[in-house]
Amino acid sequence: xxxxxxxxxxxxxxxxxxxxxxxxxxxxxxxxxxxxxxxxxxxxxxxxxxxxxxxxxxxxxxxxxxxxxxxxxxxxxxxxxxxxxxxxxxxxxxxxxxxxxxxxxxxxxxxxxxxxxxxxxxxx
Ligand SMILES: [Zn+2]
Numbered sequence: 265x266x267x268x269x270x271x272x273x274x275x276x277x278x279x280x281x282x283x284x285x286x287x288x289x290x291x292x293x294x295x296x297x298x299x300x301x302x303x304x305x306x307x308x309x310x311x312x313x314x315x316x317x318x319x320x321x322x323x324x325x326x327x328x329x330x331x332x333x334x335x336x337x338x339x340x341x342x343x344x345x346x347x348x349x350x351x352x353x354x355x356x357x358x359x360x361x362x363x364x365x366x367x368x369x370x371x372x373x374x375x376x377x378x379x380x381x382x383x384x385x386x387x388x
Pocket of ligand 1: 342349350351352353354372373374375376377
């Protein structure tokens with residue numbers, strides 16, 4: 265009995281601690297909710313930016329294509345032959361080749377033709 269009596273004063277203090285912890289938890293949850301809202305907004309903003317950049321990129325590629333074709337006609341594009349431009353036979357760089365493999369638009373630095381990888385060639 266003596267032990268229980270000794271513990272009695274501790275219980276209200278523990279209750280208060282639980283209350284304080286609950287308040288902290290609620291505050292933390294509110295912060296998380298607010299942060300989630302902020303991050304969702306950020307994601308939407310970045311997505312919109314990406315879309316804008318994609319549109320710009322497409323326009324840029326189209327412009328390059330149109331400019332080259334306007335000047336060179338059907339000769340404005342050249343297949344990559346081995347590691348060379350099929351139009352002027354200048355060697356292309358490894359970076360250009362890997363860009364091509366990634367589906368990027370690459371222009372020959374020497375003759376300005378748009379390069380493409382012929383379907384028959386197999387990527388290394
Ligand atoms: Zn070339």
